[in-house]
Amino acid sequence: MPVTHRTALRFIPVIAAVALLATACATPAGGTASPAPTESAATRSPEPTPSATPSPIETQATNEEIGLPSSCDDIFTGELRATLEAELPPLNDPGVTMYSTENAEALTVLESGVPSLRCTWGTPSDRGVATTVSIVSPADAKLITDSLTSSGFAAEEASGGEYFRTSQQTLSMDEQVVELGETHFFRGNAWIATRWVNYSPDSYTPGIVAQLWP
Template sequence: MMNIRRAVVTAAGAAMVLAAISGCVPEPGSTPSPSASISSPTPSGAATPVSPAPTPSPIETMLPDTLQLPERCEDIYSAGMLESLNQQNPPLNDPGVTMYSTENAVGLEILAAGPASIRCSWGTPSESGLATTVTVIDATQAAALRTGLLESGFGCEDGLGGTVCRIEQRGVSLDDVPYLRGETHVVRDNGWVATAYINFTPEGYSEDIVQTLWG
């Protein structure tokens, strides 16, 4: 069973749930410069040379290249799921829907770095909808993302051929309207599927995307 963390937020915090997110530009972390190697002096004389020790292999930073990023949002879903979404909460990619697919700081930093990705949303600017981003990542980003999600209170477990992390919150808006919001993340091989939703949780949504993209 998925380890889902549920939290009840206050009415004051509920206003943030229903507000559209206009933008976010997290500052990327700086990359330290590699240290220069220092060579030992070569001794002179007729002594028999000693074979150098083997050079250790570099740390592997590549993941299996199993995700081929599609060009259209329609192609991240099966035909059945696409039809269901068009019936439940159209349209696909309304320009007024600006919500991010995650509010996690590590996730936002990865997306701000500009990796290859495709963002898809469902619904109109309202109190019901979702946004998904499918992103190509490397091993370092995948590890940082898993750690960041766990430290933010997500429940994570093995699933869908990789790692699945979820969090969900229920609350009441300033107008006394109950709401449900949350995020689901799937990290598998060189791919990351991030989905944020408000009052709209299609059954089997993330599972369908993984099945369609990975097979």
């Protein structure tokens, strides 16, 4: 398999849904109604006022959601940025055309126009990384995760979200061993999709996650 990069990365975020529970009081039917005791205005307890404080569920969902980063400089910082600049420069070489995923359902979502930011590292060669950060709906997130699961991706809960990973080895046209794979991360309303060839540091996606959810 050729090791040249195909590009068309995009990003898809996952929007967390919040369930609001409403309760209603029902008046029992039947029987003879007896007069209710009366209270003076002075002794009557004041009516409770609704609290404006969001519920823990609402707060958690809001804290998990993020806005789409404005540039790749917003997701690669600190030690991760220094490592990538030393080991796999440059950032966003226009010649790198690798997609951030080859999963059909994931590509369909990326190409549907969801808000996305695409970033790459490396040059058109046998090493490179392509990442897309996207904001996605719960329905799109489920479509992607179901497809990744059925395609054999390994799933793991970590970093406050869920990772899906796969990797393999193949031979290039000149019979050189090529290692390649994908890592996907879902949290809140965001989806981080990464495809890599011959370069996959363990700190890569966790470093992006730490930057987006400090």
